[in-house]
Amino acid sequence: MVRSFEYVVPGSLDEALETMKEHAPHLKPLAGGTDLLVELKNNLNGPQVVMDLSGLPELRGVEETSAGLRIGAMVTHTEIEKDPLIAEHVPAMMAAAATIGGVQTRNMGTIGGNLVTAVPSLDSGPVLLALDAQVTVAAAGGKRQLPLTEFFVGPRQTALAPDELLVDILIPTVMLGRRASFRKFGLRKGQALALVNAAASVAVEGGRIAEARIALGAVSPTVIRAMSAERVVTGKQINDADALREAAEVAVTEAQPIDDFRASAAYRRELIAVGTFRVLEEALAQTTAA
Amino acid sequence: MPRKVTEEKQAEAQQLLEAPPATHLPAVAPDSLPKAPALTPEVNKQTPAVGQRVTRPDIRTHITGTTRYIDDLSFPGMLHVKILRSAHAHARILSINVDALHKMPGVVATLTGEEVPVNSFGSTYQDQPVLAVDRVRHRGDGIVAVAAETEQQALEALDAVKVDYEPLPAVFDPLEAMDPDAPKIHRIDNVYASKVIMRGDVDRGFEESDQIFERRYTTPMIEHVPLEPFAAIALWEPDGQLHVYSTNGRITLGRADLARTLSLPMNRIRLTATIIGGNFGGKNEIRTEPIVALLAKKSGRPVKAVYTRQEEFIASTTRHPLVMDYKTGIANDGRLLARSVKLVLDGGAYASWSETTVGKAAILAAGPYRIPNVRVEGRAVYTNKTVTGAMRGFGAPQVAFAYESQMDEIAYSLGIDPLEIRLLNGFEEGSISPTGQVLQAVALKETLLMAAKRSRWREGDL
């Protein structure tokens, strides 16, 4: 049962942004609906206006631009799993998308919708952080671009103003083809919330790790970069397993996992170490295989 | 990427188009269908059963989506019910104001507990109100029910109900609830059902034991989570008969309970059990039947109430969480000499099937083992939590977890194979259970040995 609201379907981005300006903060944009509908059913004080984004071509599609790979906010998880450009440039995104919900959720849910929930356990976050993703947000007054690290402000909180809309996600050109990997640990395989998510990307030069990005989900108020762990492995030989182990231990100190009914903080710390080690190992393995 | 269209897919699409539209299904299965096998076996003939593949008689309606579960039924003019539930785990209700409710769009009738002829029900003790009047004892207690033209209107109308509460101290831990100083949840003591079983002399058994093992085991509350939520529909026939459709799985008991709450003779009530989308013990009591019956009477129209998923969790019954203290005395060769068990069952806010559950848990608590000296004490305790009641096994799975865990711990401590300690102590033909029952046709050891063999428990097993 959903509480009553007004429903609008703008035909263009400009129209959508004007509508948001008019109705914020009593408006909620509707993308895939897999989170919003649940929220509407649970929330007694729901929005007065629900704005369906399905008619906005500006929010769709995956394309290569001079700045990098642009992914529309309304691209579904299923589309990410099957997109040839994503397969070519950022296959780790496919791995992350494949772990989200069940098939039905992936068919409906969108990457933009996943990011704006800003839940600490969101599955598309870590890979995007490990690839230095940027996001474009728009309001009636204009657009702005910000790094994903600044987009997540707190649990279920983003940098979006009430009248701002997430338009697209950009993977910078330098990150395209960068070896990356993703691991999700849940209580079961199918349709599980992450206990811990981990992602890594690495650039290798002359047998050494020139640059590394490590991102963790479900272990802090937002998805985070484990920058101290990144520094541990930077400059190390790619077959230096001790360095990876040390990075895994350092990553644990950078997170603030909680105890809840899904897992204890102690178990989550264990998973952070295992996850960090494995994503680094897997990303590095790709550099030698390629 | 263009979709590859195979010939087979085209043929399938063609078949789909040629299939009769679902809205024109024959009301009666045509003769071309295979008939369900006769249920009466022939005299003096062994009917093959075990190991046979059978086709369920109800499978075709299941796979075509034509099985009529309760929410698939509707009647002309039918109203929909939503129930306002408590905002507190434990509180006194100071006032209930439904005046504004009648002005909400679509509202046709409302119901409070004071309007229920006998406002109590329960399978053992009738300690649960149909709708709470002066006190709420858990968050699942209903207070006001409203029948409206649509489910949406019923839901939104509930916003207009004003309930004033005076919160009371609540207790959520069954052990704390047993404390004499704990908040009392009903007029009687919080311990409301018990069972004691004694065999031999357990104190002497412990004295004679070489080693003693002691441990506390706990199990959590579990909701049945049937995919189909609990539901009921009521309509009054012109001759004054009440017809209730319900997901209730025990219609004879349900009919008696319903008759009691409505102060109606049982023969005026017809209770139809609909095809159930999962029960697991959670649909064994009346819930909204009196509410829909009374709202149907007040409105003069058929009335349906379907639980939301949240109500299914908070306002149905669940499996009892148990706190189980086990103490077992053994001889050094692994023989069990004495076992004492103390069980505390978290009964939640109302009694429901706790008495049955504490009984069954106590009877089975010592396990399927030959133990000369046994003492089991079981208690069911009120807390301000979701009501616990019947669920597959009535307490048996909880104690099985405890006694089998302890058997393993004893075996590992003695360095004995966990299978051996069970074979050494397991029930045999003619063994006497803690309740004094002489057991017949006991195949425990054969079963264990076969399981061991098939799971290749021991080296050399096939």
Next chain:
Amino acid sequence: MHQVEATVNGATRRAEVSPETTLLSTLRDSWGLTGSKLGCDVGDCGACTVLVDGLSVNSCLLLAVQVNGREVVTIEGLGGFEYLHRLQTAFERLSSFQCGFCAPGMIISAKALLDENPAPTEPEIREALAGNLCRCTGYTKVIDAITEICRDRAVAVEAPA
């Protein structure tokens, strides 16, 4: 109120709905297609699964207004009492369901899988059904039924014409 017009199981259907009405409510209450079930109401159980433009979705999480102009297939579109879809035949042969409440959604998810991947492996079948819960825990026979279809098809393809 909003007008919704959609192709449902091959036929054009219209309804006048308030915005908050889900596709599931419209299927059940306006169009009398009660095969799709309301189980959890939050997209976890999959009992309400239908196909929209060929993709499986939870109809409890989709507003009716969102399917305006689109194509919907429900369990009623697969086969009726006298005519069974081959998936239904396999599920019947194995009596794959107990209480049956999950069956419509489970079969729609299985159809979505086979439409895209005619020869799935067992892990692929399990993954495809991850969004469909069976509380009677009869998953084994559901997976067996789908596996059986794929095996039958493989035999048919290998057999000389």
